[in-house]
Amino acid sequence: MTPTFAGQLINLLAALLLLIAFAMLSQRRVLSLIYLFAWQGFVLVLSTTLVAYSTGQHHLYYSAALTLILKVFALPWILHRLIIRLNIKWDVETLINIPTTMLLGIVLVIFAFNLALPISQLASTVTKNTLGIAMACVLLAFLMMITRRKAVPQVIGFLAIENGLFFAATSATYGMPMVVEFGVALDVLVGTFIFGIFFFQIRETFDSLDIHHLEKLKED
Amino acid sequence: MDSLSAIAANVQPLHFVLGVMVAWLILGGLGLVAQHSLDFVGHGLFPASAVASLVLAGAGLAALGAPSQAMILALGLPDLPFHVRLDALSAFFLVLLGGASAGISIYSAGYFRQGEGTPPGVHCVLYQVFLAAMAAVIIADDAYMFMVAWETMALSSYFLVTSNHKIPAIRSAGFLYLLLAHIGAIGILLCFGIMQGGHGDYTFATMRAAPLTEFWASAAFLLALFGFGAKAGVLPMHAWLPEAHPAAPTPVSALMSGVMLKTAIYGLLRVTFDLLQIQLPWWGVLALVLGLMTALFGVMFAAVQTDMKRLLAYSSIENIGIILAGFGLTLIFHTYNAGPLAALALAATLYHCINHAFFKSLLFLVTGTVLHSTNTRSLGKLGGLIRHMPWVAWLGLIGTIAIAGLPPLNGFVSEWLLLQAFLATPGLPSSYLSMLVPVGAAAFVLAAALAGYVMVKFYGVIFLGQPREEKLARAHDATWLERIGLVWLAAGCVVLGVVPVFVLGQLDHVNAMLTGHLLGQQVGGAGWLFVSAMAPERASYSPLLFLLGVLAALGATFALVRKLYHGRMRRGPAWDCGFPLQTARMQDTAEGFGQPIKQIFEPVFRIDRHMPSPFDELPRYEGKAEDKLWYALYLPVARAVEWISASISILQSGRIHIYLLYSFVTLLVLLIFVR
Structure with a gap:
C-alpha cells in the first residue's frame, strides 16, 4: 500500500467519521444514536489500524484493539442495557429544530477547518489533513x-467528544502514549x-430523565 | 544523670515555647473528653492553661536577652516544613501573650456558667487552639506557617465570637469579623508574595535577603498595612471591632482586644523592620496620620457609647491608633537616621502594646463580671456597683486609671514616652515633617485627654453614684477564681507602671534588633528610680516616688478626715434644688456624659435623634450616634458586591444546556485566540 493510497483511505474514513457525527446530530431516536456511536467507534478503529499499518507504529494496534473493545462493544452495550432498564422508548427531543442544528453544524465545520489549516500545514504526518475533521x-x-434535552443523548455526546479527540490524537501525532490512552479509556x-x-x-427524584427538571436545584 | 543534665542544659526557651503550645493543644483535646463537665473544664483545664501561659511568659522573658534561635519542625507539607524562630521581637510578644493570657485564663476558669451557648468543653478547645495559634503566629519563620497560624487564629476566634450563635446579631457580627479578617489575610498573603521576590521560597530568611525595588517594597508595605490593619482595627477597617467584641463571651473579648490585636502590630513590625530591607519616610508619615485619625475616631466614638463593651471596643481602636502612630514615628526617625529617637519611639510603641494588653483585658473582664451579676451591658441601667462589688470596683479602678493615662500606672509611662518622642521631632531635616508632627502631637494629646474623659464616664456610670435599677442591689461580687485573674492583671498594670527602667531595659533588646540603637543610658541616666526620655536634665519621671507621694497624701487625708470629722457626720435631706423628689434615675447618664462630645464633634457622627412630642403618652428620647464610614464606605461596597453578584447570578440559569453553551463558547473563543 503506497503512502498516498493510505492517506486517501484515511481521508475517506475521516469523511465517514464526520458524516456519522452529522448523522448523530440529526438523529431523533436514542437507540439509533447508540448504533451510530458504535459505528463511529468502528470507523475510528479502522482508521487507527490503517495509520498503524501505514506508518509502522505498533502501539497504535493496541489502541485500536482497546477502542474496538470499549467503544464498539462495551460502551454501546452498557448504554443499550441502560435505556432498556430505564425504559426509554421515546424519541429524542431537541431544543433547537434539526435543520437549524445542521446549519449550525456546517458553520462549526467551516470554523474547525479554518482553525486547523495553519496547524496542518506545519504538520508532516500522512494524516495531516484530518485534523480539521477531528476538531x-x-x-x-x-x-x-x-441541543439535547434528555440525559442519555448528552452522555453519548460526551463520549463522541472523546472519539473526536482520539481521532485528533492519532491523526496529528500518531496517537498518545499508551499510558495516557489507557487512562482515558478507563476514565x-x-x-x-x-x-x-x-x-x-x-x-427517582424527578420521575423523568428530562434534565429540564434539574433547574429546580438552582438556588434563588 | 549526666545525660539528663546535658539535656537540661540544652533546653532552650524555644523548646519551652513549643512545649507550651503542645500543652495548650492537649488541654484543648482534654476539653473534648468531658464536654459538659464544668468542674473539670473550669477548675482543671483553664487553670492549667494559665500555668502554661506563665511558662510562656517566662520563656519569652528568658529569650529577650538571648541570641535568636531557629528550628525546623517536622510538621507541614512534605518538602515544605514549618520554620520557627525566636528572636527578641517574638520574645517580647510572647511575654505579652503569656502575661495577659495567664490572667484571662484563670478568670475564665471561674467565668463560664452552665447553659450559655457552646458547651464548656468545646469552648475550651477553641480557646486553647486560639492561644496556640497566636503563639504560632509569633514564632513562625516562614510565610506558610505564618498564614496557617494566622488563619487558625482567625477561625478559632470566629467560633469563639459566635459561641452564642442562636442570637442573630451575634451571627452577623461574627460574619463581619470573619469577612474583614479574610480580606486582611488576602493583603498579607499578597505582601508575602511580593517579598519572596520570585524565588518561590517562602521562608523569612529568603525574604530578608531578597532585594526589592522601592516600588515593590512600598507595595509590600501598603499591603501589610492593609492586611494587618484589618486585623488591628485601623481606620477604615475598624468596623468589625465594635460589633465582635460585645458579641463575644467576655474572656474572649479580652483575649481578642488585649492580645490578638497585638499580633497584627507584631506582623507589621516584623514585615516593615525585619523582612523589608529598605524603609521609606513616607510610609512613616502615612502610618502616623492613619494612626492619629484612628485614635481620634476611636476615642470620640467611645465617648458616645452606651454599651460598656462597645465603649471598650472603641477604646481599643483608639489605643491601636496610638500604637500605630508610635510605629509611624519610629519609621520616620529610622528613615532619617535618628537612631536614638527611633529607639525611643519604638520602645514607647511596644510599651503601649503590653500596657494595653494588661489594662484592656482587665477592663473587659470587669465588664464580664458586671454583666454576669446584672445581666445588662447598657450603662443606663447600671450605677453604684462599688457598694455591691467592691473587688471588681477597686480592681477596675486600677485599670481605669491606667487606661486614662494617669500616673503612676503603666498607661502614663508609655504615653509620656511617646509624647517625648513627638516633642523631639523638630530636629528632623524635613521641614514638612517639622510642620506636620506638632499637629500630630496635638492630636495625640487630644486623644489621650479624651480617653481620660471616656474612662471617667465608664467608671463613674457603672460603679459610682446610685444604682439606677432596683435589681442592682442583688449584684454579687466576682468569684475567687475571677478575682485571681483580675488581681493578676491589675498587678501587671501597677508593676509595669512602677518599674519603667526595668521594662525599658528589656525592650532595648528589641530596639537593638529592629533599629540598631539602644536606649541604654538615655532612659536610666538618673538612676533606677527615675526614667528619662532623652536626657535626665530635659525631663524625667519617677513613678515610684509619685506612687508613694499619692499614697501618703491619700493616707494623711483619710486619717485627718477620720480624726477631725469622726462623729460629726450626719445624714439629712439634701438640698433638693427645688425638686420635691430626687431619684437615682436623675443622675447624669452615659448619654449625658457623651453629649458635649456629640456637640463638639458633630460632623464626625451620623446622629439619629428621636424627640418626644409634648403630647406623647409615653415620652421616649432616643439618640443614636452612628459611624459615617459605615454608610459612606461599607454599605456602598456591600451594595456593589451584591449588585455584581446578582448580575453574575444571571449566568446561573440552572439549565445544563446553557452551562454547556458557556463551555462551548469559551472553547470557541479560546480556539480563535490560539489561532
Missing part, C-alpha cells in the same frame, strides 16, 4: 450535548458508569 467532530458532539468507562447511576437517581 469538527469534537465541536459537533459538543453541539449535540447542548470514559468509569464516567459512563457514573452517568448510569446518575440516570437512576435523576429518574
